[in-house]
Amino acid sequence: MSLPKQPSSGSATVYNYGSINIDHVYRVPHLVRPGETLSSTDYQIVLGGKGANQTIALARAGGQVSHWGQLGRADDWALETLKDAGADIDDVALLESASGHTVIQVDDEGENAIVLFGGTNQSFTPERIDELLTGADKGGWLLLQNECNDIDVVIRQALERGLKVAFNPAPMTPAIRELPLKDLALLFVNRGEAAALVDIDEQSDADALIEALQTALPGVNIVLTLGSEGAWRIDGERGDTLYQPARPVQAVDTTGAGDTFIGYYMAALQAGNDASTCLERATAAAALAVQRAGAATGIPTVDEVETFLKIAARPS
Numbered sequence: 065m066s067l068p069k070q071p072s073s074g075s076a077t078v079y080n081y082g083s084i085n086i087d088h089v090y091r092v093p094h095l096v097r098p099g100e101t102l103s104s105t106d107y108q109i110v111l112g113g114k115g116a117n118q119t120i121a122l123a124r125a126g127g128q129v130s131h132w133g134q135l136g137r138a139d140d141w142a143l144e145t146l147k148d149a150g151a152d153i154d155d156v157a158l159l160e161s162a163s164g165h166t167v168i169q170v171d172d173e174g175e176n177a178i179v180l181f182g183g184t185n186q187s188f189t190p191e192r193i194d195e196l197l198t199g200a201d202k203g204g205w206l207l208l209q210n211e212c213n214d215i216d217v218v219i220r221q222a223l224e225r226g227l228k229v230a231f232n233p234a235p236m237t238p239a240i241r242e243l244p245l246k247d248l249a250l251l252f253v254n255r256g257e258a259a260a261l262v263d264i265d266e267q268s269d270a271d272a273l274i275e276a277l278q279t280a281l282p283g284v285n286i287v288l289t290l291g292s293e294g295a296w297r298i299d300g301e302r303g304d305t306l307y308q309p310a311r312p313v314q315a316v317d318t319t320g321a322g323d324t325f326i327g328y329y330m331a332a333l334q335a336g337n338d339a340s341t342c343l344e345r346a347t348a349a350a351a352l353a354v355q356r357a358g359a360a361t362g363i364p365t366v367d368e369v370e371t372f373l374k375i376a377a378r379p380s
């Protein structure tokens with residue numbers, strides 16, 4: 065196994081215009097049904113948010129990431145986890161209003177259901193967006209998801225200013241289809257997001273999903289994650305595909321596994337690794353994350369990922 069490249073001081077910074085949520089996580093025997101009252105067996109309040117999770121994963125992977133976020137002042141404790149991971153949090157603003165937060169159920173199979181309240185993630189002003197983009201290095205990466213307001217403005221202005229844009233359309237909404245997706249440098253989608261984006265049946269097999277994505281978004285590099293069915297990377301220029309099988313593990317909590325994958329993928333890319341190394345590291349990190357409770361709390365360190373990869377590489 066060849067050693068992966070590590071980010072150097074010259075690597076292009078990743079700026080993550082990303083949500084920070086306070087996750088209220090309830091452990092339940094099954095996801096609650098309509099009209100049902102269900103007792104939970106455990107309850108925790110932890111840092112989450114697709115944006116914050118991706119930043120933490122990127123930083124724990126050794127990447128250089130600056131988080132652009134907003135949080136209610138009452139929840140400033142949550143910033144410690146971002147800081148401890150090694151992320152730059154100078155551009156996280158503390159506001160007087162309520163933070164973004166979620167109610168998350170996690171069942172005995174590790175599956176989840178999430179109710180999201182946008183809070184401070186939804187109150188970025190045009191002035192603040194302009195200020196953040198003005199301060200960004202040209203040639204850097206902008207990473208974003210769909211939990212903050214005005215992502216259309218942020219994507220368009222970032223492209224105009226020469227940033228490379230990596231986008232994860234989660235949670236998926238109809239407005240996503242109106243974004244300049246063809247100008248993205250990288251698109252991360254799971255099965256549901258891919259199907260909604262190209263308007264095909266969610267149960268379609270990987271080949272059909274890939275073909276539909278290539279037809280809809282020619283020229284765009286796409287990473288398609290299919291959970292236990294592995295992950296694909298579609299090369300926008302050449303049109304060829306790479307496949308990385310998932311590692312068989314017992315899932316405890318899948319919350320944040322996709323975010324862990326994206327953060328590790330971006331860190332490996334930032335360090336100059338090829339797509340197959342990026343896929344391999346991201347898949348290993350996600351496999352570790354699903355074996356642990358919590359979103360941000362379940363994200364592995366780079367040493368844990370290295371050890372996991374070494375063990376997996378050993379002949380049995």
Ligand code: RIB
Pocket residue numbers: 083085086087111112113114117166178180211319320321322323359360
């Ligand atoms: O992707 C997992 C995340 O989605 C959770 O941490 C929750 O905050 C929601 O944003």
